[in-house]
Amino acid sequence: NAGVTQTPKFQVLKTGQSMTLQCAQDMNHNSMYWYRQDPGMGLRLIYYSASEGTTDKGEVPNGYNVSRLNKREFSLRLESAAPSQTSVYFCASSVDRGASSFFGQGTRLTVV
């Protein structure tokens, strides 16, 4: 039982490049989330998916798109990466919106 798995763990991008961060959970959870964490700050919600087939914007959605591919997988896409998107990205899942969240180990992204 791996929990929440994120790939890749590290990534360096050039400004303007695109990439997709992958997240998968094996706990049969309905809700999934993407957060970013900048140095010395708490996590901020980017997008979430309350259930399969739905996605909603969080606190800082600009510059990102998401896809809830199926119940297990929730991907985050940067279409044109900017240095301001340098951050650590965390994916999380929960049984439903009202339940406690379990987090992945993070993807450390640097945009140069």
Add this chain to the structure above:
Amino acid sequence: DAKTTQPTSMDCAEGRAANLPCNHSTISGNEYVYWYRQIHSQGPQYIIHGLKNNETNEMASLIITEDRKSSTLILPHATLRDTAVYYCIVRSNAGGTSYGKLTFGQGTILTVHP
């Protein structure tokens, strides 16, 4: 969302109880108090949550005041591995603007000393 206020940092001796306070004076009736922690470079870890009664699990105890305006997370016998940033969060588990959302503040940096 109800805001929380936590001390920036705290120290604790190994083996002693660590008591981490949190103020949430604007909490609404349907909002729970959640505690997470983040050990260096790892993803946040759920610790405990409660509505108005005190709660205890294998990791910690949560004491919520009767007026629900503040709470205390208690780690009964702190170890070096408990050194982490501890986040106090209020959120609704059923409806409202904070439904399903974890809003992380700055948290409290707890350092456990040998």
